[in-house]
Amino acid sequence: MKATIFIISTVVIFYLMSLLHKKYSYPYLLPILTSTIILIPLLLILDIPYAEYMEGGQYIQHLLGPAVVSLAYPLYNQRHLIGKYKYTILSGILIAMISGLISVFLISLLFKLEDSYILTALPKSLTTPVAMQVSETINGIPPLTAVLVMIAGFVGALLGPFMYKLGKITSPISRGISMGSASHGVGISKLKDYGEEDLSIGSLSMGLSAVVGAVICPVFVWIFF
Amino acid sequence: MPQYMQIIRTIVQILILYVFYYMGVFVIEVTHLPLPPSIVGLLILVVCLQLKWIKVEYIQDGAGFLIGFMTLFFIPPMLGIIDYPELLSVKGSILIGAVIISTLFTILITGILSQKIGKKEMAMKEENVRGEDTLESNHLHH
Numbered sequence: 001m002k003a004t005i006f007i008i009s010t011v012v013i014f015y016l017m018s019l020l021h022k023k024y025s026y027p028y029l030l031p032i033l034t035s036t037i038i039l040i041p042l043l044l045i046l047d048i049p050y051a052e053y054m055e056g057g058q059y060i061q062h063l064l065g066p067a068v069v070s071l072a073y074p075l076y077n078q079r080h081l082i083g084k085y086k087y088t089i090l091s092g093i094l095i096a097m098i099s100g101l102i103s104v105f106l107i108s109l110l111f112k113l114e115d116s117y118i119l120t121a122l123p124k125s126l127t128t129p130v131a132m133q134v135s136e137t138i139n140g141i142p143p144l145t146a147v148l149v150m151i152a153g154f155v156g157a158l159l160g161p162f163m164y165k166l167g168k169i170t171s172p173i174s175r176g177i178s179m180g181s182a183s184h185g186v187g188i189s190k191l192k193d194y195g196e197e198d199l200s201i202g203s204l205s206m207g208l209s210a211v212v213g214a215v216i217c218p219v220f221v222w223i224f225f
Numbered sequence: 226m227p228q229y230m231q232i233i234r235t236i237v238q239i240l241i242l243y244v245f246y247y248m249g250v251f252v253i254e255v256t257h258l259p260l261p262p263s264i265v266g267l268l269i270l271v272v273c274l275q276l277k278w279i280k281v282e283y284i285q286d287g288a289g290f291l292i293g294f295m296t297l298f299f300i301p302p303m304l305g306i307i308d309y310p311e312l313l314s315v316k317g318s319i320l321i322g323a324v325i326i327s328t329l330f331t332i333l334i335t336g337i338l339s340q341k342i343g344k345k346e347m348a349m350k351e352e353n354v355r356g357e358d359t360l361e362s363n364h365l366h367h
Contacts, residue, residue, distance in 0.1 A: 060298055068263035071267055091338075144306065218259035
């Protein structure tokens with residue numbers, strides 16, 4: 001009974017927040033963000049432990065598996081985009097994955113963070129569903145990873161354009177690759193302002209990074225931990 | 226197509242996607258590779274699509290539905306954050322700072338390098354095209 005209530009209220013809140021986002025499409029009104037911000041205080045005020053919520057929540061979460069598999073569909077549809085800039089896109093994604101992993105690893109070492117925190121931060125540039133599953137695979141803390149992924153997305157969307165100016169990055173291909181592979185869906189929503197080519201290369205790069213990152217992250221962990 | 230047919234179609238396609246997901250789970254259970262099972266399922270599906278073993282039409286409605294609602298599915302795992310209040314501690318803020326700096330660094334370095342590589346790739350392509358042209362015209366002269 002309780003489980004059903006948790007499922008229904010999660011879906012209803014998500015639905016209402018999606019309507020809100022459809023009406024005012026600001027990045028900080030993303031349904032994932034607003035729904036979480038409503039649900040967290042609700043759970044705390046009503047004194048519902050997370051484990052109890054998950055008696056219902058697990059059924060929603062279970063769909064994440066086939067949902068990640070579904071990402072094969074847009075990836076397959078966008079395969080023609082790879083053609084002309086094959087080497088640029090593939091090497092760009094590798095550069096992004098490696099520089100993202102090494103930089104967050106070195107900063108964390110510098111501040112002597114525990115391993116569990118570093119492992120949690122490593123998948124931050126991947127799209128949320130994949131990042132959480134990678135986090136689980138490498139023994140990070142998946143919900144904490146999700147929050148860091150959101151932060152990486154917002155940083156890209158808000159400060160990415162400043163990096164483009166700083167690095168004199170003017171080609172749509174490199175804007176798309178760098179945003180898609182560092183700041184996933186939230187970041188590439190900003191690319192709409194630049195143009196169609198930026199956006200499509202961005203979403204292709206996000207998909208490819210998810211796959212490449214899901215492989216590289218565990219290898220990186222295997223080497224350094 | 227009547228609407229109930231569309232619903233059945235979407236459900237059947239989601240079941241097909243589940244089959245690929247469980248293939249991924251199976252591969253991971255057998256090989257013990259440190260990879261998320263869903264990513265393995267994704268790769269198997271991409272290969273099947275590429276080899277035309279499975280038609281895009283068999284999965285596109287189900288995939289479109291799941292992708293459309295994807296963010297809903299990660300709300301429950303994300304709420305797990307309530308069991309980790311340490312995000313609001315000093316260590317949590319350092320972690321957030323590390324993610325911010327690393328993300329900006331990644332965008333900058335990837336943008337600069339991919340722009341350089343992109344120019345090289347274009348130049349190489351143009352050279353190849355020109356090379357083929359001269360080859361062809363030489364051929365014609367003989």
